[in-house]
Amino acid sequence: MLELVNLKKAFGSHVVLDDISLTVPTGEIVSILGPSGCGKTTLLNVILGLTELTSGKIIYDGVDLSSVPMKKRGFNIVFQDFALFPNLNAYDNIVYGLRNNKNASTPAEVNDLIDLLNLREHLSKRIDELSGGQKQRVAIARTLVMKPKVLLLDEPLSALDGLIKESIKERIKTIARQFNLTTIIVTHDPEEALSLSDRVLILNNGKVAQYAEPKTIIHAPESSFIKDFILKQLMIKRDNIFRLFDSTMPAVPAMSYMQTAAASA
Amino acid sequence: MQFLGRERPELKLSFLLCALFLALILAYPLFSILRLAFIGEQGFTLSYITDALTRDSFYTAFLNSFKVSALVALLATAIGFFAAYGLSFCAFKNKTRSLIEVVLLLPLFLPSITYGFAVIYSFGRQGLITRAIGQLPFSIYGFAGLVIAGVIYTLPPAFMIMQNSFAYVDRNFVTVSKVMGDGLLRQFYQTALRPTLGSLVSAFILAFFLNFTDFGIPTSIAGRYDVIATRLYATMMGAVPDFNNGSVIALSMLIPSIISVVILRRCSRLNFRYNKISKEPPAPNRLRDTCFGTFYALLSLLLIGVFAIIFIVPFVKSWPYQAYFTLDTIRRVFAENDIAGTYINSLGVAAASALCGTALCYLAGMVNARSKLPGWCKALMDIFAMVTNIVPGMVLGVGFLFAFSGTALANTFAILVLANVVHFFTTPYLMAQQAFSKMNAGFETTAALMGDTWFQTLRRVVIPNSFGTILQMFSYLFVNSMVTISAIVFLVGAYTQVTTSKIKELQYFEKFDAIFTLSVLIFITNVAVKLLIDGYGAYQRHRQNHSAK
Ligand SMILES: Nc1ncnc2c1ncn2[C@@H]1O[C@H](COP(=O)(O)OP(=O)(O)OP(=O)(O)O)[C@@H](O)[C@H]1O
Ligand SMILES: [Mg+2]
Numbered sequence: 001m002l003e004l005v006n007l008k009k010a011f012g013s014h015v016v017l018d019d020i021s022l023t024v025p026t027g028e029i030v031s032i033l034g035p036s037g038c039g040k041t042t043l044l045n046v047i048l049g050l051t052e053l054t055s056g057k058i059i060y061d062g063v064d065l066s067s068v069p070m071k072k073r074g075f076n077i078v079f080q081d082f083a084l085f086p087n088l089n090a091y092d093n094i095v096y097g098l099r100n101n102k103n104a105s106t107p108a109e110v111n112d113l114i115d116l117l118n119l120r121e122h123l124s125k126r127i128d129e130l131s132g133g134q135k136q137r138v139a140i141a142r143t144l145v146m147k148p149k150v151l152l153l154d155e156p157l158s159a160l161d162g163l164i165k166e167s168i169k170e171r172i173k174t175i176a177r178q179f180n181l182t183t184i185i186v187t188h189d190p191e192e193a194l195s196l197s198d199r200v201l202i203l204n205n206g207k208v209a210q211y212a213e214p215k216t217i218i219h220a221p222e223s224s225f226i227k228d229f230i231l232k233q234l235m236i237k238r239d240n241i242f243r244l245f246d247s248t249m250p251a252v253p254a255m256s257y258m259q260t261a262a263a264s265a
Numbered sequence: 266m267q268f269l270g271r272e273r274p275e276l277k278l279s280f281l282l283c284a285l286f287l288a289l290i291l292a293y294p295l296f297s298i299l300r301l302a303f304i305g306e307q308g309f310t311l312s313y314i315t316d317a318l319t320r321d322s323f324y325t326a327f328l329n330s331f332k333v334s335a336l337v338a339l340l341a342t343a344i345g346f347f348a349a350y351g352l353s354f355c356a357f358k359n360k361t362r363s364l365i366e367v368v369l370l371l372p373l374f375l376p377s378i379t380y381g382f383a384v385i386y387s388f389g390r391q392g393l394i395t396r397a398i399g400q401l402p403f404s405i406y407g408f409a410g411l412v413i414a415g416v417i418y419t420l421p422p423a424f425m426i427m428q429n430s431f432a433y434v435d436r437n438f439v440t441v442s443k444v445m446g447d448g449l450l451r452q453f454y455q456t457a458l459r460p461t462l463g464s465l466v467s468a469f470i471l472a473f474f475l476n477f478t479d480f481g482i483p484t485s486i487a488g489r490y491d492v493i494a495t496r497l498y499a500t501m502m503g504a505v506p507d508f509n510n511g512s513v514i515a516l517s518m519l520i521p522s523i524i525s526v527v528i529l530r531r532c533s534r535l536n537f538r539y540n541k542i543s544k545e546p547p548a549p550n551r552l553r554d555t556c557f558g559t560f561y562a563l564l565s566l567l568l569i570g571v572f573a574i575i576f577i578v579p580f581v582k583s584w585p586y587q588a589y590f591t592l593d594t595i596r597r598v599f600a601e602n603d604i605a606g607t608y609i610n611s612l613g614v615a616a617a618s619a620l621c622g623t624a625l626c627y628l629a630g631m632v633n634a635r636s637k638l639p640g641w642c643k644a645l646m647d648i649f650a651m652v653t654n655i656v657p658g659m660v661l662g663v664g665f666l667f668a669f670s671g672t673a674l675a676n677t678f679a680i681l682v683l684a685n686v687v688h689f690f691t692t693p694y695l696m697a698q699q700a701f702s703k704m705n706a707g708f709e710t711t712a713a714l715m716g717d718t719w720f721q722t723l724r725r726v727v728i729p730n731s732f733g734t735i736l737q738m739f740s741y742l743f744v745n746s747m748v749t750i751s752a753i754v755f756l757v758g759a760y761t762q763v764t765t766s767k768i769k770e771l772q773y774f775e776k777f778d779a780i781f782t783l784s785v786l787i788f789i790t791n792v793a794v795k796l797l798i799d800g801y802g803a804y805q806r807h808r809q810n811h812s813a814k
Contacts, residue, residue, distance in 0.1 A: 146716075
C-alpha cells in the first residue's frame, strides 16, 4: 500500500503540489488526470524520488520513504519518450538491469515477459527500427525485469495512435493484474483515465480535485471544475461518436449538461 | 558541496574540477595581464596605458592590422560566398562537388606560418605563380603578402559558414522568385543574399578576427610592415622586453574580439532558417555552370599553385635552379636539424591536448546540458566558453607567460598542452553540449533505476551514444594543436620545441627546405588523423547498425 501524506512541492515560491494526501492499495491502477501544468509529472517525479519533496511523507507498506534516495525506493518509471538506449538493441535494453543485479529476474521470467509483451520477433532490432508501440513495450519490459514495487508511467499512450493505444491499455491492465503491481499513470485524456484505472486522481492547480473510482467521478463529480473540464469533454466525445454511428441520436444531453454546468458555475 | 544542490557527487565533482581548472588556466593568466597593465611599483597606475597610447608605433601597428584584416575579411567573405553559392545552385556532379570542397578546406591542415612562406615562394621572384603571370608590380613582403596569405587562411572558415548557411536556403525560392517576375538582380538578392545575410556578416567578422589575431602570417611575410601581432611579439620577446607595454598591447588585441562577439550575437538574428534542408539537385544551366566551373578552376589553381611549392621544395635538389626529383634534400634536412625530435614532440603535444581537451570539454558540456546543478554552474561553463572564444591565442600565450614563468610548469610540455586546451576550448565544448542536449533526458534516471552507478551509465550509455561527437572533438583539437603557433610561441623552451615554433626558428637561418619538410609532415599527419578518425567513426556506426541484426 502506497500512502501520500500532506505532500507539498514548491519550486521557489511557486507551489506546484499542495497538500496531497491519498492511499493507493497494492495492485491497483491509478490515473493522475488534470490540465497541462497542474503538476502531474511533478507528482510522479516526487513519488519516484527524482524530485525532492518540500514537505509531507511518502509511505510504502508502513515504511517512510520520504528521504530514501530514488535508487533505493524500488519504484520504476517509463518515460513518455521511453528513454531507450539507442546503442543497444531491443533485447539488450530489456535485460539492461540484469547487468547490475543478476537476480532481479530469472531467464524464464524474462522469457515470459517477452512473450507477454509480444516482443519475441523484435528482440534483435535496433531501437530506431521499432515502431512507437514496440518501443513502448520494450520500455515496459525493461522496467518490469527490475520487478518494481510501484510502476510509474508518464503519458504512456500519448505517443501512440488509435488501435495500438487500445492494445497497450489492455496490456497494462493484464500486467497489473498478473504481477499484482501498483501502477500509477499520468494522462491528460479523461477517457483514458476513466477506462483504464481502478481509481482516478484529478488534480487542479496542484490540489486534489477528486480521488475516486471512475463510476463515482462520472456520477458524483465533486466540483464544477470536474464537470466543466472532464465530464464535458467526455460528453462531447460520446455524442460525436453516437452521431457518427446513429444519426437519430440527438445531441441534446451534452448541451443540456453544459447549460446546467454553466448555471452552477 | 551543499551549495551545489541535490545532484550526484560525481557531477558536482566534475563541475568543481572544470571550474577550478579553467579558473587556473584561463582566469589567472588573464588576471596576470591586467596586473601588469595596471599595477606599477606604487600600486594602481594608468601610466602604462598612457605610455603605450602616446607611441606612434602602437597606432601604426594597430591601424595596419585593422586595414589588412578588413580587406582580407572582405575578400575571403566574397570568395567564400560565391564558392558556397555555386556549390548550392549549380548542377555539378557529386564528385566535382566534394573535390571543390576538399581543395577549399585544404589550408586548414597547414599552419598559418607556412602560408606566408608558400606565398613568398609562389609570388616571389622565382615563384610558380610569378612565372605563370609575370612579375608582380609590388613587393610580396608587407601589405600585399599579408592580404594574399590572409585570404587563404580565412577562406576555409568563411566558406564553411556560408556553405552551412546555403544548406538551409530553399531552392524552391528561385522558382517562386522567377514566377513572381523578379529581375536577375532582385532574384539574386531574394534567393541568395538576403537569406544568408546574417552568415555573411558572421563570416566577415570571423575572418577579420582570425586575421587580426594571427601571428603565423605576419611573422613570415610582414617584413618591415608593422602589425599588432608582430609588435606584441617584439615587445615581449625582443632584445629589451617590456612586459608592461606588452600587456597593454595584449589588452588592445581584445578590443576587436569583444566587438566581434557582440556583433556575432546580434547577427545570428538576421539569419532566417528554413527548417528543412533542400534535397533535390538544381537544374542544369549551361551559362551559369560554366561560369562557376571556371571560377572554381581558377580558385583551385591559385590555392594549389600556392601550396604546391611546399610539396615540391623538399623533394628537389635545389629550388628553382636544380629542380629535379631527389630525396637528398629531405635526408640532409633530417640530418642537419632535429626534425624527427621536434615532430615527435608535436605529435605528443597534439595527442595530449586532444585527449585532455576532449575530456575537459566533455565534462563541461555534461555539467551544462545534463545536470541539475544550479543555474549559475551551467552559466559559468558558458561564460568560460565565451571568454576562451574572445581571447586570441597570442593574448593567452602572454598571460601564460606572466602567470607561470618561474613555476614548475615553465618550459614543460604540460604548459603547451594546457595552453592548447584553453585556446581551443569553445568549439569542442559546444559540440559536446549540442550532442548532450539532443540526447534523451531520461537516460541517467532510467539507468540509475536499473542499478547503474554514474560511471557505469557514462560508460554503457552516455559515451556510446555520443561517440561520434567525441571523435569529432578529438580530431578538431588534434589538428588545431598541430598547426597553432600564436599561444605556444611564448611558451616553448629549448627542449620543448614543436614543429610550428621550430619553423619560426628555422626562418632566422632561411632554411626553407626544412620549413617545408616540417609543413609536409604536419599536413600528412593531420590528413591521416582526420581520415583515420572519420573512418573509425564510420566503421563504428556501421558495426552498430549491423550487430543489432
Ligand atoms: N524544475 C522546475 N523548476 C521550476 N518549475 C517547475 C519545474 N518543474 C515543473 N515546474 C512547474 O511546475 C508546474 C507543473 O509542472 P508539471 O510538469 O508537473 O505539469 P504537468 O501537469 O505534468 O503538465 P503537462 O500536462 O503539460 O505535462 C508547471 O507550472 C511548471 O512550470
Ligand atoms: Mg507532464
